Amino acid sequence: MSNTVDLTDKILVVGGGRMGSAIIEGWLKQGVSPASIYLIDNNRDALKVYSDKGLHTFESVENVPQGLEFKVFLLALKPQIIVKHLAQFNRLISPSTCLVSVAAGVMVQTLLDMLPNVNHVVRVMPNTPAMIGKGVSVGFSESRSLFETLIETLFASLGKFYWVSNEEEMHAVTAVSGSGPAYLFYFAQCFIEAAQSLDLEAEFAKELALNTLIGAARLIEESGIDVETLRQNVTSPNGTTQAGLEALMSNNEVKERVEACCVAARKRSIELA
Template sequence: MTSLENNVENKILVVGGGRMGAAIINGWLAKGIAPESIFLIDQNQSVLDSYKEQGVNTFINVENVPISESFSVFLLALKPQIILKSINEFNRLINLNSCLISVAAGITVSTLRSLMPNAQHVVRVMPNTPAMIGKGVLVGYIEEQKSAFIDLIEGLFSSLGKFYWVTNEEHMHSVTAISGSGPAYAFYFTQCFIESAKKLGLPEPLAQHLALETIIGSSALLDQSDEDVMQLRENVTSPNGTTQAGLETLMSDNIFMNQLLACCEAAKERSIQLS
């Protein structure tokens, strides 16, 4: 990130200030990237006003961006359906020295190249929403494994959490299904946990506290412990105890495992369809 940090001559254009675009911009600002080096295009005026107050250059449409501007990084933070419909209008802002980065699920490098023929350097990155608090998991794919943009991309996105590369673009479909969509699965499990606590007779406020704090504490232990996830589970499971009784039901006939796998497979298939 040091190659861009506080360097306004290296400019970043972000198209889309929704949840993910905002999470990325906020992470960059928090890590010291100069706000005046960031240019944001979004149709939501309230979003633009918020970032303008912080010193970010804001535009409500692509036509308002001066053609004279040259961007080192061009970040597409739009939904796949929107990219496929409107991306060609941004082509004029790409030059030979720009790195086009897309965080859209499913849209392949070849599709991006066909939609934006001016783009010579194209990268796909799959972030997830915990990037909003610097705890994201982000995975990148680039065709040019020795690209001069490798260090730049790692620096930019490592500021938002853990960053990894894949060398096979097909793996991005699985990445999308696991880390990209995964927070929603975790939130749904937590939602079900809260509802279970309520149905066991606990008052709603207490049910929420116990379920949420158990998930948060378990995640922190998993993060900080040297033991693997199976060992941590076994540490809680006394023979013939309450935890074993509960797990036997949860793990019966691998129903839960199979449902989770089916969930991930459905997300992966949808990513493939979007490509």
């Protein structure tokens, strides 16, 4: 089997929710032919959107024509749905199909047990910034050597892509990059509320806080300077920033809560597996 991607190869996508849609949109921007993508979802509104874009759309597996061979099967369903309904998709898998699962916590062996026709599984943990091409995706596969170029090409338009060599590491990946955007969104929420508490007009306080976060993130990305040095560079002795940081860093409470947050998310990922 070729480890490269032909942009006309047939791709099956099961699940057109936020992540499935983000991946599809990334593929379309990358030049994957809409006519090569077959989408199964029970949301008629979502199917209408993608049907209008030229994708083949189906409300159920029963509607997919017999005899089609898919090079890639993207599984973008929630874990609890997979447990109940995955087996029905077995007939759509050929010996050369690469199953790509973006379901958090669902282990490779679970997928192999539920889909006897599957020979090759790649687990990928993306995150929601993939919707704007700024995502972080991490993959694991025992067949990595066969599909490395294929998977990296398919996920290139979604942001950064990395591999791990041990599936157990996917629990930590889920806790950091998979769940991480939500942690930062919560910090942004707290920062906005703190800004508004300082008697600034509410909308102005929100813009001030959010644009400060966005600018700081861009500085991290573009400066190449490590975050500790960036923090030190902006902290004048006995100045306002030092006063604020001393309050924030008091007793290492924030650091400990961030660590506890990641540990709890990893623990939950292990439980889901």
